Amino acid sequence: MTNNNPYNLVPLQPTGRNEEDNVNTYSPDDMITIYEQQFLTQVPEDKLTEFLPALKAFYDIDDNTLDISAVIFDAIADFCIIYNHKVKVGDYQILGNLVEEQIEVDEDNADDENSDSQAYTIDCMRTFFINDVELPYHFNVFIQGEGYSTLTERDTLLEKIYWFVNAGFDEHLLGNPEDVVSLESINEELASLGIREMDLTTIYELVDYVEDSIIDDDMVDALNKLIDDAE
Structure with a gap:
């Protein structure tokens, strides 16, 4: 200086x-x-x-x-600034093989085009960066027909931040106090990585960005190829 x-x-x-x-x-x-x-x-x-x-x-x-x-x-499009933190989305990894899931279809909806009984799950990971610090984000993708949903692990910092925003009041109230993630514990982990603290607004914006970024066109193409090969 x-x-x-x-x-x-x-x-x-x-x-x-x-x-x-x-x-x-x-x-x-x-x-x-x-x-x-x-x-x-x-x-x-x-x-x-x-x-x-x-x-x-x-x-x-x-x-x-x-x-x-x-x-x-x-x-x-692949990176942005969120409230004084530079956030960037990195590459994805497909960590496992497709697992077939049989879904029971209600007889009343058996003829519905959207009632596909065949579904798949697969383990994946997306890398993110906050101020150039690499942070992994593990999740499981559930695929049925043309739609998909994701379920996130609870181990890495980004995953904990996701569940802090999405777990809801009951889990924080009824869960084991030692397992409950707080804004204070999140900021302690951020500080240990050399990342400045975040307020609630930043945390929510970060989770929105992560959810919007975990699956991109390249990953969709890769998943579709795996499904085509499996079928």
Whole structure:
């Protein structure tokens, strides 16, 4: 940390100047870095009003450059910023083989096109990153017809966060107190990984992002191929 760079911003090399020759321009990757730092840099409350002008002065940019950075950032679908945490979805792994599950079909619905009695389950894992820290997320996929659902394990930090949001009041009330996950215990584990603490809003946004990201088109194609081969 120096007087010229009190926020430890990453020095970047501009690619040139804009048409008016009054501010710098940067490569798309560097513009994303600038945009990330706008949200990820920890700034004391009494310095908040000074931070954005300092960031723009350090890179010699203007509001328009930041706006362009935001457009580029939003166009990249595989990662996002959630309340001062950089969250990124990584690769998936199919950990086991398809397991056939026979589903009983009600006679009244036997002729229904959606009453497929054949179903499968399979163990999978998706990797996520929070501020570049790798976090695994194990889950079981239940597949029936064109639909699927997932059931998450309860071992890794991300899995505990999921169940903290989704387990409901009864489990927290009736479960073994030593097994109950709290916001405090989540933040203790985050701190042990060098990740800043999260509030409830961040936790809920994180779980929404994870649920939206665990199965993508590539994984669907891989699962469909396994089902086709099994049939």
